[in-house]
Amino acid sequence: MAIPSKPTGELLAVRDPEVEEREVDLLIIGGGMAACGAAFEAKKWSGDMKVLLVDKAAMERSGAVAQGLSAINTYIGENPIEDYVEMVRNDLMGITRDDLVYDVGRHVDDSVHLFEEWGLPCWKLSPEGKNIDGAKGLELGLLKDGAAPVRTGKWQIMINGESYKCIVAEAAKKALGEENILERVYLTKLLLDANKENTVAGACGFSVRDNKVFIIKAKSTLVACGGAVNIYMPRSQGEGKGRAWFPVWNSGSGYTLCMEAGAEMTMMENRFTPTRFKDGYGPVGAWFLLFKAKVQNGMGENYLLSDFTKAELEKYAPYGTAAVTPTCLRNHVMLAEMKEGRGPVFLDTPTALAALAAKLDKKELKHLESEAWEDFLDMTCGQANLWCANNIEPEKTMSEIMPTEPYLLGSHSGCCGVWCGGPMEDWVPDAYKTGYNRMTTVNGLFIAGDVVGASGHKFSSGSHAEGRIAIKAMCKYVGDNADYAPAPKESAQEVVDYLWQPVRLFLDNYEYTTTNDINPNYIKPSGFSMRLMKATNEYGAGWATYYQTNGTNLKILMEMFKVMHEDSFKLGAGDLHELLRAHEMRHRLWTVELHNRHMLFREESRYPGFYYRADFPNTDDENWFCFGNSKYDPASGEWTMIKKEYIKVIP
Ligand code: SFD
Ligand code: AMP
Numbered sequence: 001m002a003i004p005s006k007p008t009g010e011l012l013a014v015r016d017p018e019v020e021e022r023e024v025d026l027l028i029i030g031g032g033m034a035a036c037g038a039a040f041e042a043k044k045w046s047g048d049m050k051v052l053l054v055d056k057a058a059m060e061r062s063g064a065v066a067q068g069l070s071a072i073n074t075y076i077g078e079n080p081i082e083d084y085v086e087m088v089r090n091d092l093m094g095i096t097r098d099d100l101v102y103d104v105g106r107h108v109d110d111s112v113h114l115f116e117e118w119g120l121p122c123w124k125l126s127p128e129g130k131n132i133d134g135a136k137g138l139e140l141g142l143l144k145d146g147a148a149p150v151r152t153g154k155w156q157i158m159i160n161g162e163s164y165k166c167i168v169a170e171a172a173k174k175a176l177g178e179e180n181i182l183e184r185v186y187l188t189k190l191l192l193d194a195n196k197e198n199t200v201a202g203a204c205g206f207s208v209r210d211n212k213v214f215i216i217k218a219k220s221t222l223v224a225c226g227g228a229v230n231i232y233m234p235r236s237q238g239e240g241k242g243r244a245w246f247p248v249w250n251s252g253s254g255y256t257l258c259m260e261a262g263a264e265m266t267m268m269e270n271r272f273t274p275t276r277f278k279d280g281y282g283p284v285g286a287w288f289l290l291f292k293a294k295v296q297n298g299m300g301e302n303y304l305l306s307d308f309t310k311a312e313l314e315k316y317a318p319y320g321t322a323a324v325t326p327t328c329l330r331n332h333v334m335l336a337e338m339k340e341g342r343g344p345v346f347l348d349t350p351t352a353l354a355a356l357a358a359k360l361d362k363k364e365l366k367h368l369e370s371e372a373w374e375d376f377l378d379m380t381c382g383q384a385n386l387w388c389a390n391n392i393e394p395e396k397t398m399s400e401i402m403p404t405e406p407y408l409l410g411s412h413s414g415c416c417g418v419w420c421g422g423p424m425e426d427w428v429p430d431a432y433k434t435g436y437n438r439m440t441t442v443n444g445l446f447i448a449g450d451v452v453g454a455s456g457h458k459f460s461s462g463s464h465a466e467g468r469i470a471i472k473a474m475c476k477y478v479g480d481n482a483d484y485a486p487a488p489k490e491s492a493q494e495v496v497d498y499l500w501q502p503v504r505l506f507l508d509n510y511e512y513t514t515t516n517d518i519n520p521n522y523i524k525p526s527g528f529s530m531r532l533m534k535a536t537n538e539y540g541a542g543w544a545t546y547y548q549t550n551g552t553n554l555k556i557l558m559e560m561f562k563v564m565h566e567d568s569f570k571l572g573a574g575d576l577h578e579l580l581r582a583h584e585m586r587h588r589l590w591t592v593e594l595h596n597r598h599m600l601f602r603e604e605s606r607y608p609g610f611y612y613r614a615d616f617p618n619t620d621d622e623n624w625f626c627f628g629n630s631k632y633d634p635a636s637g638e639w640t641m642i643k644k645e646y647i648k649v650i651p
Contacts, residue, residue, distance in 0.1 A: 004511035009575025013503040017211040019492055024050040025478050026471070027202060027218035029187045029257070031055025032063025033165075033460050034224035034411075034449030036172035037111060037467030043175040045475040052216065053176055054205070056186040056225075056580070057249060059169040063226055064247045064450075065460055068162040068378045070286055072122075073459035074104070075112050075149060075157045081105040084155065085650040088457040091326045092415050093319050093606050093619065095267070095627060098649035099422030099432050100455035107465040108458070112157075113144035115164070115461070118171050123150035123158040133371070134160050152289035155457075162378045168464065184208045187253070188499060188583045190221065190261040190445070191488035192634065199443040200261060201486035204495045208576045213496050217486040220444040220474045223418075224467055227409030227450040228252030230529065231592040233537035233544070234405045236279065243382055245274055245281040246407045251584035252591030254451035255408070255418065259594060262634045263440040264419040266453035266627050266644070269598035271406040272414030273547060273610045275331055277347070278400040282383030284347065286375045293352035295334070296398065297342040308340070309333045316608060316619060327413040331403050331609030335546060347401050349394040357395075369395060405543055406611065408595055409450045411463045414610075416595070417453025419629055419644075420446070429647050436477050438470035441631075444477060444484075446470045454627060502582040506572035522572030525581035528564070532589060535560045540596050541611040550615040554600040561593045594630065601641045602628045 007013075026049055028038050035053060042051045055062050076084055084105040089096045116122050123133040124140040125148040132140055133150075141147035149157035173181060187205035194201075202218040229246045236243040259265055275284055287293045297303045312333050313320035320329050334345050353372065357365050372394050376383040386392075392399065410417035419441060421434030438446050448470040449463035458466060490498075502522075509521035517524050536542055539557035541549035568586045573579040604620035605612045627644040 002514050005514055005516040007506070007510060007574040008516060009578060011209065011576040013506075013573060013575055013579055014211045015504060015507055017206065017213045017496065017500060019213045019215065019496060021215045021217070021492065022052065023217040023486070024052040025219045026051045026474055027216055027221045028053040028224065028471070029203060029222065030063070030224035030226065030254070030449075031057065031059035031169065031183070032224060032226050032449065033065055033168065033463040034467035034470075035222070036168045037464035038222055038224065038448060038471035039172035039176040041468035041471045042475070045472050049475065049478055050180075051176060052180055052182065052218070053172075054182045054185050054187050054214070054216070056184065056208070058183050059173065059181070060166050062249070063165070064250065065165040065168070066247055067381060068164050069159065069460055070161055070375045070378045071152060071156050071158050072112055072115075072461045073156045073285070074108050074457065074462045075155065076105055076109050077149065079154060082650055087155065087324070088455070090319055090322050090324070091413060092270070092456055093326060093328065094625065095454070095606070095646055096415060096456070097422065097432065097454040099428045100420075100452065101457070102650055103423050103437070103469060104455065104458050104462040104466055107469060108462045111464040111468065112461050113142070114171070115168065116143055118167050120164055120167050121160040123160070124148060125150050131158070133158065152286060156285065156289060158286070158290065160374075160378065164460070182214070185214055186580050186583065187257070190257050191215075191217070191490060192261060194487045194489045196443070196484070198262065200445040201488045203257070204499065206499050206579065208580050211576070213499055215488070215492055215495055217488065219478045219481060219484050219486055220446065222446045222448060222467070222470055222474060223254050223257050223451050224448045225254035225257065225451060226250035227407060227411070228255065228588060228591045229407055230533065231408065231536060231588050231595070232405040232540070232542045233533040235402070235543055240279060243281060245276050245283070245380070245404055246409065250450070252408065252587045254447070255594065256587040256590040258418045258440060258442070258445065258447065258451065259590060259632050260634065261442050261445060262632060263442045263445060264629055264631045264642070265594060266417060266419040266629045267598070268408075268416045268453070268594045268630065269602045269628050270414050270416040270607060271595065271610050272409055272412055273331055273403045273406045274413070275334065275401050276404050277383050278402040280376075280380065280383030280386035281404060282376045282380050284401060287347055287349065287352070291349070291352045291356065291372070293347045293349055295401070296346045296348050297337050298344055299342055303333065303337045303342065308336070312336050328607040328609040335403065335609060339546065344400045345402070346398040348398050350396055350398060353395045403543070403547070403609070405537075406541070406547070408591060410452050410456060411450040411458040413456055415454050415456040417451050418447050419454070420452055427649065429649065431645065431647060432649075437473040438466070439473065439477065444481070446474050499583070501569065502571045502573035502579055505570070506574045509572065510574065516574060519572065522570050523567060525571055525573070525578060525585045528567065528571060528585050532564060532585070532592065536592055536596070540592070541599070547610065548612045548614045549599065550613060551600060554596055557596050558593070558600070561589065561596070564589055597639065597641070598628050598630060601630070
């Protein structure tokens with residue numbers, strides 16, 4: 001007789017979880033940069049309103065800034081805000097929400113000044129033109145008092161940022177009070193109101209430490225759950241599996257929570273396919289901008305200077321011929337080089353460091369070398385490990401760079417996300433208003449950071465500022481709707497049955513086989529994940545096809561998603577982390593399906609280098625210079641695709 005399998009895992013799930021119900025005025029979902037900004041700012045505007053922040057992880061190291069960062073990529077400083085808007089628009093191939101971008105631009109520096117006040121070391125430029133970092137930088141004064149930052153590009157400043165997230169989270173926690181924060185609770189679904197149409201009444205989810213379901217009623221909810229990672233097969237396989245550039249725990253919850261509730265989405269066809277140090281995912285910004293490293297193809301040539309590259313960029317004028325080449329087109333020319341057989345592409349770190357070393361004394365040179373390592377140790381320590389493992393000394397050996405798998409995000413060099421209102425000010429067109437700044441098309445539902453669409457290049461600082469903007473508007477909304485008593489449509493029993501369905505399916509069936517990973521009655525999240533990522537990689541313009549797809553491929557993929565939706569209710573979970581993975585997979589599926597739905601809708605290639613519609617290989621301004629929007633109807637389950645007019649607000 002076969003021996004029945006046993007549940008495995010550290011925190012085994014039981015059939016009937018405990019249920020805890022709470023009621024608050026303001027609910028913040030997420031604990032990353034935007035949520036920390038919201039938590040900090042809430043203190044100023046919420047008065048006696050009750051605020052609750054719920055993070056799926058521990059705020060001190062949750063979200064994209066978990067490992068720290070080496071630069072703050074958005075600091076306006078001496079620049080006109082209009083220039084920032086223009087940069088963002090050009091980088092995203094012309095179609096952005098100027099009002100949202102401008103709004104971030106006018107507030108972002110205040111967040112950076114707070115970070116420095118809270119203890120984040122920002123590098124300073126000495127009067128002699130030297131870069132002074134760490135505590136010594138402080139001796140040159142504070143940014144807010146006019147001290148000069150070390151600018152790498154027009155918008156970026158250098159920091160010693162290993163503890164960046166700890167510093168920002170500490171301030172958020174202090175402002176809100178630990179008693180108003182739930183950590184390690186994964187909010188899985190928004191609750192719509194039973195009596196008030198198109199209105200959010202809170203959210204539900206579960207703890208990954210206890211067998212406990214949370215049902216949180218709220219008058220207004222902020223979704224700040226970051227972007228979506230592991231929706232495409234990562235290049236890292238085998239030994240390297242698990243590595244990704246963006247944080248693996250951001251599973252598209254921000255997009256899924258909002259779309260499932262019926263919020264209008266925007267530019268979900270956009271993605272970010274970052275160029276990174278191959279295999280270790282080390283960011284390239286500091287190497288290009290601070291160290292001034294140059295690229296080199298397999299023939300030893302700087303292809304950026306070639307007529308071939310020039311001609312490729314001219315195809316995408318005016319963006320391709322702009323003073324700063326958009327991020328997607330930088331990828332495009334790199335991919336074009338590889339497709340011509342002139343790969344791999346290297347970053348010439350030895351020449352760059354040698355050029356800098358020529359101006360330095362011995363001590364300064366040592367410091368420069370440690371900065372080269374620190375850039376990764378502060379932010380992507382796996383890249384530094386990989387250098388060590390391969391005996392790479394950047395001053396002696398070049399490193400390969402390569403576009404990674406695609407990510408969905410709205411705060412870095414991408415702009416997919418949820419449509420929302422801009423500032424309630426005269427200069428903002430009515431078509432860009434929803435009644436409250438950063439409120440979606442669902443009443444009471446607000447967004448910030450990666451979740452906000454059509455306004456990229458906020459980065460860590462801009463996301464923090466946007467959280468602050470959003471919570472201020474939420475406080476006004478709650479004040480204006482003081483009589484509103486949230487009453488979710490779903491009963492507590494319905495919530496538990498939905499959230500715990502993967503556990504019960506597992507418990508009903510696990511004894512049928514000798515190992516609980518293999519069973520005819522359920523699939524595990526890890527297997528489901530492989531299926532999803534294989535399909536998107538092959539049909540949905542992943543790295544397998546040099547990021548190319550076409551209408552036929554996308555339609556095949558949409559059919560595959562239908563089956564995956566059915567099978568997402570066959571996910572089995574024996575312990576609490578597996579339950580988390582099961583619901584994360586549902587969120588990833590919803591998110592990446594919408595991405596593909598949008599790619600199918602937009603019949604042009606707006607972002608060459610991020611992805612290509614090979615059947616429509618050019619940009620088509622005549623037909624597609626507009627936002628690609630979409631809306632899910634929670635009642636009927638139908639999707640509507642919408643072309644929304646682009647309005648240039650800032651000249
Ligand atoms: O080098 C739920 N980023 C960079 N920004 C910069 O300013 N400078 C840089 O140097 C940047 N670089 C960089 C960056 C990110 C990463 C990963 C690397 C390098 C390696 C980008 C910023 O970090 C990014 O723009 C912001 O962090 C975005 O902020 P926000 O708040 O939108 O997302 P988040 O910080 O990831 O936080 C998300 C939070 O949500 C939680 N969460 N909680 C409850 N329920 C759910 N269902 C949830 N789902 C998610 C998460 O736990 C987290 O707290 S470089 O490449 O350019
Ligand atoms: P990254 O490390 O690639 O995320 O980039 C960090 C910052 O530097 C972002 O603001 C990028 O837009 C910018 N950046 C990176 N590479 C380049 C480049 N080659 N030219 C101009 N800006 C760049």
